[in-house]
Amino acid sequence: MAEERVSREDIKGHVMIDSTKIRIALALGGALITLTGCAVSGTPVAGEPDVRGLETGTFATDRHTYTDTAGNKGALVEGARMSAAVVPAVRIDPSLSHGRGGVVIPDIERALDFVANVSKPVLENRKFITGYVALGADQADPDGESRPGPEATALTTALFRFPTAAAATLAARELEDVDLAVSPDNRKLASAKYPDAYLHWRPGVPTIGAFLAHKEFVISLFIQRPRADATDLTSWIDKNLAAELAQLAKFDPTPTEKISDLPVDPGGLLARAVVDDRSAMQPGQYSFASYAPQHLVNKAADLTARQNLVDATGVEAHAVVDGGAVTRVRDQSAAQSLMRGLIDSAGHYDPITAPADVPTATCLKLNDNGNKEDDYVYRCYVAYKRYLAMVSADGEPEVRQKITAQYALLANSL
Secondary structure, eight states: OGGGSTTOTTOOTTSOOOGGGOOOOOTTTTOOOOOOOOOOOSOOOTTSOOGGGSOOTTSOOSOOOOOOBOGGGHHHHHHHHGGGGSOOGGGTOTTOOEEEEEEEEOSHHHHTTTSOGGGHHHHHHTTOOEEEEEEEESSOOOTTOSSOOTTOOEEEEEEEEOSSHHHHHHHHHHHHHHHHHTOTTOEEEOOSSOTTSEEEEOTTSSEEEEEEEETTEEEEEEEEOSSOOHHHHHHHHHHHHHHHHHHHTTOOOOOGGGGGGOBSOTTSOGGGSOOSOGGGOOOBTTTEEEEOHHHHHHTOSBHHHHHHHHHHHTOOEEEEETTEEEEEOSSHHHHHHHHHHHHHTOOSEEEEOOOTTSTTOEEEEEOTTSOTTTSOSEEEEEEETTEEEEEEESSHHHHHHHHHHHHHHHHHTO
16 A cells, blocks of 8 residues: 555565575475484483484584684675664654564665665665664554554654764765655644754654664654544654664674675574585574574564563574574573473474474474465474584484584584
8 A cells, every 4th residue: 555655565575475485495405304414413411312423414513613604695694784773663662562673774675675776875874784674563554564553553763874973974874864755745844852853744644754864874764543633643653763872882883894894693603503505504583693682572473572572581592594593592491491491482384393303493394374485394492401402304313414514513522
């Protein structure tokens, strides 16, 4: 409904982003792998199996460190870091419990999914670097739709990074100018709490847009409410900005000239995840990236349950690889609690027997209500000390081998 989107007729940021359902084909093409043993380094710990005897196939399970820096993928690596700087919708208002996604904005083309297409020259001229966006609503999108229904309250909080504070200040003003100019019906609004913010809406339409420069950043907001009330819409901008500025105050951006030097695996989580070929790993937001705990919240369907789970287990960091993930939490008990919570929210999966020689392993299979185009058929979890790992595959022999290798890798990495 383009007439209900302020001046952002081309904005796609109002569309749900479900990063948990971006299906990445495995390098092995889903082929069945013969379960053959191989030597695994390390020594057994009392009460644990000797991982040297586990059937881990061709997966590398020795302790590893990725020493590469971001290079020309710096925007993606810094954008993943910025997941710590964007507040999940449920922390803006507890009614916003329905997750609509969270993603890195690594380039201008992706940024245009969250601002009007006429904004492209502004982003180019002010040297847009990278960004991150989180979306949420107070109700699920209607069946078969990827946009909120007309009775929903929905928020899009995007954070754009520029080289300097001066560039960000100019960008905020210019983004507002081009957005306003799209339609003669647009009108400016003002926030008494945030007088430097640029707000506008279209009278009679229950949406509002806003831009606010803060240091090297521009906060870009788009909010939908069930009714077109300028005072109400402005109050939601104020609420959103208050939460976002508080979150942003905790974040230290990487100096522009050092972004290319960022380590690809700053916390060592990626090195603890089983992959097909370590030498082929390059930053990719769905296939090789390290995130803040907020990202684990943003990509959940139930933001309230996920935020509570993240808080209760003391999640410190979350990393994703092609067909897998590793999360570091407070302690071993928290890792097992996180596993139970994630399994409870797994959706259309049923439990199956896990490998008997892998302690704590739990495996699932997509049931008939699931969609094989969106999700892997098999998924397994394993908790080890402060770490929880998840692996996925389309073949059962492969996923069983993979979770065994994942356990061995975690054991060898400590």
